[in-house]
Amino acid sequence: MIPLFGVQNLNKSFGGLAVTNNVSLSLAAGDRLALIGPNGAGKTTFVNLVTGNLLPNSGTVRLAGQDVTRRNAMERVRLGLVRSFQVTRLFYGMTPEEHLALAVLQREGKSGRMVGRYQAMPEVMDEVRDILDLLGLLELSHLKVREIAYGQQRLLEIALALALRPKVLLLDEPAAGVPQSETARIEQALDKLPPDLAVLMIEHDMDLVFRFAKRVIVLAAGTVIFDGSPQDVTKDARVREAYLGSYANVGSAA
Numbered sequence: 001m002i003p004l005f006g007v008q009n010l011n012k013s014f015g016g017l018a019v020t021n022n023v024s025l026s027l028a029a030g031d032r033l034a035l036i037g038p039n040g041a042g043k044t045t046f047v048n049l050v051t052g053n054l055l056p057n058s059g060t061v062r063l064a065g066q067d068v069t070r071r072n073a074m075e076r077v078r079l080g081l082v083r084s085f086q087v088t089r090l091f092y093g094m095t096p097e098e099h100l101a102l103a104v105l106q107r108e109g110k111s112g113r114m115v116g117r118y119q120a121m122p123e124v125m126d127e128v129r130d131i132l133d134l135l136g137l138l139e140l141s142h143l144k145v146r147e148i149a150y151g152q153q154r155l156l157e158i159a160l161a162l163a164l165r166p167k168v169l170l171l172d173e174p175a176a177g178v179p180q181s182e183t184a185r186i187e188q189a190l191d192k193l194p195p196d197l198a199v200l201m202i203e204h205d206m207d208l209v210f211r212f213a214k215r216v217i218v219l220a221a222g223t224v225i226f227d228g229s230p231q232d233v234t235k236d237a238r239v240r241e242a243y244l245g246s247y248a249n250v251g252s253a254a
């Protein structure tokens with residue numbers, strides 16, 4: 001079976017520094033994959049190669065049966081590869097509903113000027129409400145972004161990505177900066193993502209990784225040193241040494 005998404009033998013160097021070393025991985029519909037690794041392991045670089053924000057020195061990126069290695073980020077989005085937005089790109093004076101309406105209209109190729117009239121468009125309103133409801137944001141739909149909690153702003157980033165109808169969703173540290181009291185909300189929302197969506201999550205919060213991922217890839221110095229189940233990652237000697245350290249004992253006891 002052809003995977004929905006795959007990279008083969010991807011390499012990237014900055015000057016003499018090899019940051020992505022022969023990385024290969026693939027994702028099928030419904031996969032829940034976490035990419036973890038110590039600071040500087042090359043996770044952000046890898047995401048940028050996948051999204052088209054960086055070009056690799058060699059290797060290929062394939063999406064939905066097509067070689068997209070030389071395609072730009074927007075073309076990849078149109079083919080279904082979407083990265084969650086970042087809080088810094090939200091408009092603090094706009095509501096979650098307005099953000100979602102704008103995203104849906106943009107996806108449909110409709111002018112941003114129509115955003116003032118979206119409430120009269122039942123198909124847009126239905127979709128906006130469905131996505132907000134899925135992520136537990138419906139009750140906040142009319143508040144300004146600046147009035148909602150940081151964890152909910154992070155959920156709005158995911159909502160905006162879903163509005164682009166991805167086949168493959170890249171979640172870049174969805175719990176980063178979110179207070180402990182709000183991480184349960186993130187977990188609950190991630191549980192409700194469409195089952196056929198393939199999700200690749202980069203995350204440092206190991207509790208979230210263990211609850212969410214069915215498969216874990218560990219990157220160290222740009223190289224994949226582990227690809228397997230969350231249960232096995234804690235037992236792997238190289239991973240313990242490179243990254244997990246004392247967490248390994250906690251994880252393996254669970």
Ligand SMILES: Nc1ncnc2c1ncn2[C@@H]1O[C@H](COP(=O)(O)OP(=O)(O)OP(=O)(O)O)[C@@H](O)[C@H]1O
Nearest residue numbers: 014015017019037038039040041042043044045046
């Ligand atoms: N544009 C660049 N030019 C030169 N070096 C870079 C560039 N981008 C990243 N690097 C280097 O590549 C290495 C990997 O960086 P990267 O940000 O991909 O790691 P990371 O795993 O995402 O780290 P973190 O978890 O701290 O975000 C680092 O040594 C970094 O300094």
